Amino acid sequence: MSATRPVSLAQEDCLEAVLRLQQAQGAARVRDLSAALGVHKSTVVATLKRLAAQGLVTHARYGLASLTPAGTVIASRTGARHELLRAVLAEFLLLDPAAADANACRLEHALDAAAHQRLREAVGFADARPRLAAGWRRSFRAYLAGAKSKGRRSGGIP
Amino acid sequence: MSATRPVSLAQEDCLEAVLRLQQAQGAARVRDLSAALGVHKSTVVATLKRLAAQGLVTHARYGLASLTPAGTVIASRTGARHELLRAVLAEFLLLDPAAADANACRLEHALDAAAHQRLREAVGFADARPRLAAGWRRSFRAYLAGAKSKGRRSGGIP
DNA sequence: ATGCTTTGTTTGATCAATCAAACAAAGTAG
DNA sequence: CTACTTTGTTTGATTGATCAAACAAAGCAT
Numbered sequence: 063m064s065a066t067r068p069v070s071l072a073q074e075d076c077l078e079a080v081l082r083l084q085q086a087q088g089a090a091r092v093r094d095l096s097a098a099l100g101v102h103k104s105t106v107v108a109t110l111k112r113l114a115a116q117g118l119v120t121h122a123r124y125g126l127a128s129l130t131p132a133g134t135v136i137a138s139r140t141g142a143r144h145e146l147l148r149a150v151l152a153e154f155l156l157l158d159p160a161a162a163d164a165n166a167c168r169l170e171h172a173l174d175a176a177a178h179q180r181l182r183e184a185v186g187f188a189d190a191r192p193r194l195a196a197g198w199r200r201s202f203r204a205y206l207a208g209a210k211s212k213g214r215r216s217g218g219i220p
Numbered sequence: 221m222s223a224t225r226p227v228s229l230a231q232e233d234c235l236e237a238v239l240r241l242q243q244a245q246g247a248a249r250v251r252d253l254s255a256a257l258g259v260h261k262s263t264v265v266a267t268l269k270r271l272a273a274q275g276l277v278t279h280a281r282y283g284l285a286s287l288t289p290a291g292t293v294i295a296s297r298t299g300a301r302h303e304l305l306r307a308v309l310a311e312f313l314l315l316d317p318a319a320a321d322a323n324a325c326r327l328e329h330a331l332d333a334a335a336h337q338r339l340r341e342a343v344g345f346a347d348a349r350p351r352l353a354a355g356w357r358r359s360f361r362a363y364l365a366g367a368k369s370k371g372r373r374s375g376g377i378p
Numbered sequence: 379a380t381g382c383t384t385t386g387t388t389t390g391a392t393c394a395a396t397c398a399a400a401c402a403a404a405g406t407a408g
Numbered sequence: 409c410t411a412c413t414t415t416g417t418t419t420g421a422t423t424g425a426t427c428a429a430a431c432a433a434a435g436c437a438t
Contacts, residue, residue, distance in 0.1 A: 072425060092386055105426055107387060112424075124386060124433065155338045165335045172326035180313045187363045205345045230395060250416055263396055265417060270394075282403065282416060 066136070067116065071171045074140050075099055076109045077118060078170075080127050081137035090127040143178055144170040150185060153195075156203060224294070225274065229329045232298050233257055234267045235276060236328075238285050239295035248285040301336055302328040308343060311353075314361060 069077070079098040083090035092110075096103045110127050113119040118133035129137055147169050151162035173181070188195045227235070237256045241248035250268075254261045268285050271277045276291035287295055305327050309320035331339070346353045 070424070093384085101425085102427055103386065104388080104428080108425075151335065155335070155342055157335060157338055161332070161334050165330065165332060168330035169327055172323065172330055174319070174323055174326075176319050177309065177313070177315060177323045180315055183364060183367060184313055184360065186367075187360055202342065202345055206341060209341060209344075228394070251414085259395085260397055261416065262398080262418080266395075 066132075069113075069116070069118070069136060072099075072109060073113055073118075074136065074171055076106070076113060077129065077133055077137040078140045078144065080119060080129055081134065081141055084128065092127070095127065139178075140170055143173050146178070146181055146185065147173070150181065154188070154198065154202075156199065156206065224290075227271075227274070227276070227294060230257075230267060231271055231276075232294065232329055234264070234271060235287065235291055235295040236298045236302065238277060238287055239292065239299055242286065250285070253285065297336075298328055301331050304336070304339055304343065305331070308339065312346070312356065312360075314357065314364065 076095065076099060079095050080090040083094050083098065087094075092103050092106050095106045095110075099106065110119055110121045113133065114121050117130055118136065119127050119129055121127045144166050148162050148166035151157045151165055152159060155162075157165070188198075234253065234257060237253050238248040241252050241256065245252075250261050250264050253264045253268075257264065268277055268279045271291065272279050275288055276294065277285050277287055279285045302324050306320050306324035309315045309323055310317060313320075315323070346356075
């Protein structure tokens, strides 16, 4: 069932954006998708057409885009990978929110099911051990601070 | 400097493959690139032509492909991201070698410099604390084993 | 309802990636 | 050297992503 023929990065981004917009404002209009994806409106229309041909969205002329059940499955999975990666990058690698999100945004297309699952398990494991997680953050932050000051005077004896 | 105009995923893969082949057998031939990348020979030739136009490889007709200095920079960085991700996926997420490599292969194109740097620091931090790293592996492995057996009887009381 | 503004669509281009098939050059046996 | 095999190249097609410009429909003011 559900052949789930692979969807391109741009298409996956579009599905994800439709889902976010549906959740955030109840509807996904071309203008908002265009802004969210950073591409021309005509590009959005073309992408929606391809997604519609694959049965992943419906899009009536001059109407709103909405996800089909199959499209919702893909968009949700992609969104889940995005959110998980964002959290890991921010909470364990201590990247600033913008960098964490920007990287999650690209990485989300590259994790397969096994890696996604394992990463979820790792986060679950850490979340069940708040002291371990807090300890990591504290020591890693200290390590970064130390590395940074060492880096500043790299190559010279003070 | 070095404008380093962004290179597509396929191009980055190609540069990386040229580097690997150069290191492994001293030379990168079209046939081997084709096999390594899983695309037609004609695709390889087309990609090499585009890379040559950007000054990243040299490729004389019927000759070997080789990286220019600029191409070497990109290929090395990509290779470094690949290797780092592979190691993290295998050693911390405990993915099997094949899955770790397959995911690294796709993720490698999506990490920006800041995330790459931070991930390197995290691995450096962990490597400097062998007992912490070993402890993680041991407990996470145990957690995975437990989750798996719980998963098998999910939903039913034995 | 009439006219502006916003929004969406179409059309026509380009470029990258890809394949398949036809072709050409190199290399290797005999 | 000639024939066969391997390797590389060209050509021609397709598909997806993208933009810009022209156009069309909706939506709002007044």
